[in-house]
Amino acid sequence: MEQADHGDLAALLPEDVLADVLRRVAEPRWLAISRCVCKAWRAIIDGEGLLRTDLPFSGFFITFAELCLPEFFARPLSRLGRRAISGKLDFLPTPIKVSSGGWRPYSLDGDYYIQDHCNGLLLLDDYVVNPATRCWNALPSCPHNHTTDGGIVRGILLHDCYLAFDPKVSSHYQVFEVPYLCRGKDETDPLEETSEWPPSSYILHVFSSRRGCWEERLFVRQGDAAGTVAKARVFFEGQQNSVYWRGYLYVHCQGDFIMRISLSEDKYSAIKAPMGVGDTNYIGLSEKGVYFASFVKNHIRVCILNESSNQLEWILKHDYDLKPIQMFDGQVHGPWILEDINYGIFRSHLPNINKEEVIQEKFEWNSDDDDFPENEDKVEVHRRRPYFEIEILGFHPYKEILFLSRSETFKLKAMAFAYHLNSFKIESLGSIYPSCHKYFDSGLANEAREIESFPYTPCCWIQEIPGRVN
Known part of the structure; x- marks a missing residue:
């Protein structure tokens, strides 16, 4: 038998x-x-919805402009049998290697810069990656076979890619290549400078993991334009980032407006930024939907997008004082810890340096406990401190908490803070400054040493090709 x-x-x-x-x-x-x-x-x-659960908040991926690997910043929690989340991405087919020579003693061959993220997936130049499951898909290059976009000459037009993915709906994702106007005063036709922006229709390149290819899709604008081409080209310092929520992709690719793209209807809207905000802005997801944060003098202004009516509008939540963060005295190590992956790769090539060892377990998410301890490192004002640069790390995806970083010149002594938006409580989380950073620093000027970050919520997405599971 x-x-x-x-x-x-x-x-x-x-x-x-x-x-x-x-x-x-x-x-x-x-x-x-x-x-x-x-x-x-x-x-x-x-x-049965066995994978349809809320994605737990795990920590932050932080990208330093001069470092090739993203750092992961989180509490060192673990459970036996759970795989660690890491920015090393050593399961990808093109590994990062240390090389010598050139104008620096040591450098890294390769670059895993994170272009965008969405619900547990990371978008790199050539890959879509899930660091929680160590799965990846190759992303083919986007073809360009036309010379204009929406009537605007390509000479002043750039493109960024953004990811749309909802594991509660489908295991497939889409990548949108969204054009934006080059900032500056390049010579253009005066008629184009006075044209409305964004245009009445867009032809966007969209990659579908279901079809496995790029395609051109026409998106028609609903409502008024945000302004003119000349106005849109004004420089702004905020992150060009996106969020995906309830079937809409919100893209902040120009300073004074946000594109709201409907994936199901092939339509989009231009949402103007809240009134009275500064030049450095950030959009993110939190408890009540899409949030907008902006620096206004010594405060940070937080607004929430109201989508309950036909007309989209920003509702001011509050202006939050930043002085307690600026006046915080002391360097805190923990309770959150930076993975320090770039130092780990360079370590064998560095001089003998006594790096303070931190006993910690593997990084991983904990869906049952993401509250902050009540007695950890309270912020106290002791004396006047020198000027610090404050940057936005991101919003807590489910609670009204804004995460910020504070650093001195050249990002020295960079620290992370949690600002509770309802109780006004501020907590120091730990250092985000990479160990021995000066030995593999690129020498960029301080204003170019950008810190880009986002909250990470791991998911169980796995592509349909078992051979690419690592």
């Missing part, structure tokens, strides 16, 4: 029994892999 294989045995189980078995798979990674076994298993996992 021939012995049935595992697939045949599983097929003999009643659907409710098989569903109960799959519910007992505790590790999300293996549940995601089980989804790739066959159509029947995939239908049960999707139908």
